[in-house]
Amino acid sequence: MQKLPRSFYTRKTSTVAKNLLGKILVRRIGRNILTGKIVETEAYLFNDTASHSFRGMTERNKVMFGKGGFLYVYFTYGMHYCANVVTFKEGIGEAVLIRAVEPKNGMKVMLKNRGLINERNHLKTTNGPAKLAQAFGLTKKQSGTDLTGSVIFITNGDTVPRSKIVTTTRIGISTAKEKKLRYYIKDNAWVSKK
DNA sequence: TCCACGATCGGCT
DNA sequence: GCCGATCGTGGAG
Numbered sequence: 110m111q112k113l114p115r116s117f118y119t120r121k122t123s124t125v126a127k128n129l130l131g132k133i134l135v136r137r138i139g140r141n142i143l144t145g146k147i148v149e150t151e152a153y154l155f156n157d158t159a160s161h162s163f164r165g166m167t168e169r170n171k172v173m174f175g176k177g178g179f180l181y182v183y184f185t186y187g188m189h190y191c192a193n194v195v196t197f198k199e200g201i202g203e204a205v206l207i208r209a210v211e212p213k214n215g216m217k218v219m220l221k222n223r224g225l226i227n228e229r230n231h232l233k234t235t236n237g238p239a240k241l242a243q244a245f246g247l248t249k250k251q252s253g254t255d256l257t258g259s260v261i262f263i264t265n266g267d268t269v270p271r272s273k274i275v276t277t278t279r280i281g282i283s284t285a286k287e288k289k290l291r292y293y294i295k296d297n298a299w300v301s302k303k
Numbered sequence: 304t305c306c307a308c309g310a311t312c313g314g315c316t
Numbered sequence: 317g318c319c320g321a322t323c324g325t326g327g328a329g
Contacts, residue, residue, distance in 0.1 A: 206310055238311075
């Protein structure tokens with residue numbers, strides 16, 4: 110499958126967020142390959158009070174202000190990591206939060222990373238931003254990884270018809286709640302529950 | 304220095 | 317539906 114080029118990421122952030130649905134997130138860990146279809150995303154914009162970039166560049170969020178197509182991972186709630194893709198132009202500070210994926214390859218490793226005993230709870234493996242970050246082994250160490258490289262990247266996958274894409278408000282934020290910047294694939298079981 | 308808070312999750316009621 | 321866990325981050329002092 111075709112790895113997404115830099116030009117995919119440097120477009121308008123809401124466009125990238127929508128177009129990431131159906132694409133395949135790939136992580137190489139040693140001999141293992143973990144892959145999953147992206148089924149839910151959220152866009153975070155430069156003039157957006159809910160975005161980490163809103164108050165300017167800091168040590169934590171500087172990756173967001175870099176070139177598009179890099180991974181931005183942050184730590185929150187004292188115990189969780191969340192993975193984002195930097196988008197649009199350098200110096201602006203926009204990104205797309207990957208909220209959920211449908212696992213494809215490497216389910217065993219993902220379950221192990223999540224501390225789940227068996228596949229009975231398989232739906233809990235990657236149906237939320239902190240869960241998929243844990244399943245894919247994404248932490249602060251992976252923040253700043255170039256997604257056009259060969260360790261963590263995104264490839265073409267299913268083309269999602271417009272009629273299957275739901276646009277709605279974002280989850281878990283205290284400001285800018287009215288902005289419709291969350292996108293997910295309709296009827297997909299792996300989309301996170303509100 | 305200090306301190307309030309968070310782009311969440313899982314367990315409990 | 318609610319609530320506690322748990323700590324890095326950044327703004328205030």
